[in-house]
Amino acid sequence: MRIAETVTFGGSGLDRAAELRGKTEALKAQDDAQTILLWQGKPMIAGDTLVRVAMDHPVMADAGADLVFLGRENAAPVFAADLSGWTPENLETATLDSFLDPSEQRHPAMPEAVFAELRAIMNRLTARDAELAATAKAIMGWHRSHRFCARCGTESTIAMGGWQRDCAACGGHHFPRTDPVVIMLITHQNAVLLGRSPGWPEGMYSLLAGFVEPGETIEAAVRREVFEEAGVRVGQVSYLASQPWPFPSSLMFGCAGEALSTELTIDPNEIEDAIWVTREELALAFSGNHPKLLPARKGAIAHFLLEAWLADRLD
Numbered sequence: 479m480r481i482a483e484t485v486t487f488g489g490s491g492l493d494r495a496a497e498l499r500g501k502t503e504a505l506k507a508q509d510d511a512q513t514i515l516l517w518q519g520k521p522m523i524a525g526d527t528l529v530r531v532a533m534d535h536p537v538m539a540d541a542g543a544d545l546v547f548l549g550r551e552n553a554a555p556v557f558a559a560d561l562s563g564w565t566p567e568n569l570e571t572a573t574l575d576s577f578l579d580p581s582e583q584r585h586p587a588m589p590e591a592v593f594a595e596l597r598a599i600m601n602r603l604t605a606r607d608a609e610l611a612a613t614a615k616a617i618m619g620w621h622r623s624h625r626f627c628a629r630c631g632t633e634s635t636i637a638m639g640g641w642q643r644d645c646a647a648c649g650g651h652h653f654p655r656t657d658p659v660v661i662m663l664i665t666h667q668n669a670v671l672l673g674r675s676p677g678w679p680e681g682m683y684s685l686l687a688g689f690v691e692p693g694e695t696i697e698a699a700v701r702r703e704v705f706e707e708a709g710v711r712v713g714q715v716s717y718l719a720s721q722p723w724p725f726p727s728s729l730m731f732g733c734a735g736e737a738l739s740t741e742l743t744i745d746p747n748e749i750e751d752a753i754w755v756t757r758e759e760l761a762l763a764f765s766g767n768h769p770k771l772l773p774a775r776k777g778a779i780a781h782f783l784l785e786a787w788l789a790d791r792l793d
């Protein structure tokens with residue numbers, strides 16, 4: 479798919495400079511070093527721009543000691559600092575863990591900026607800012623959930639600029655995990671297969687998706703998930719585009735699949751409903767004119783693939 483990498487989080491060609499990850503203390507001390515800031519996985523933005531500050535900025539007094547080295551921008555090192563240890567004044571916690579947390583937090587040392595939920599702002603960021611924010615959020619989430627060695631249970635320590643955890647007790651090295659997920663545009667003639675999960679906004683339908691299991695190919699995962707969820711047999715499967723999805727650590731593989739059957743048998747444990755939607759109906763939904771159907775959220779790869787299918791741009 480020629481436009482594959484224009485998807486949200488599709489990458490900006492960031493120079494990740496992996497060869498420098500062992501030298502992060504020296505890089506941090508450089509005058510031109512900058513860092514982005516996250517609080518509980520929420521990046522700090524000013525307007526539509528990801529905030530970058532110098533290492534000696536007053537806000538850094540609240541940063542954790544371990545910074546993540548993200549790479550280089552214009553030859554200058556760029557890091558990510560975690561301010562999760564800081565507690566905002568009058569913090570409202572009600573929506574913090576919700577899907578589209580609308581709350582914003584303001585640090586007193588950065589009054590012109592806010593910490594905002596990445597899902598809520600992802601469409602406003604440049605490709606570079608989106609890549610930096612997604613990378614930092616995924617890595618920080620991994621450190622939070624992998625503090626202890628998976629081999630022996632001892633608390634491990636951050637190494638290699640945040641891209642590794644080492645265990646002093648057993649000598650184990652641990653690396654950031656990415657969970658592969660297939661998401662599929664299953665078509666039959668002029669119609670596409672859409673489904674919805676319980677709890678989604680009324681009328682919202684999207685592409686079927688599921689985790690790839692150990693020992694399984696992407697193609698096999700597509701066929702298995704579609705049959706499990708909707709009872710539809712899929713023949714030819716092809717790859718279209720991928721999307722890093724740091725909520726918390728997925729990599730979405732967007733695929734096209736040809737349905738060999740159309741009868742729908744829903745697994746109610748997996749999805750609430752599945753329907754075949756024609757191009758004409760989907761176009762109405764995308765223009766906001768369908769009486770019942772709401773399309774997948776903008777920014778999600780499902781929206782991107784469906785839009786490309788409508789525009790005949792899956793090539």
Ligand SMILES: [Zn+2]
Nearest residue numbers: 627630645648
């Ligand atoms: Zn260990």
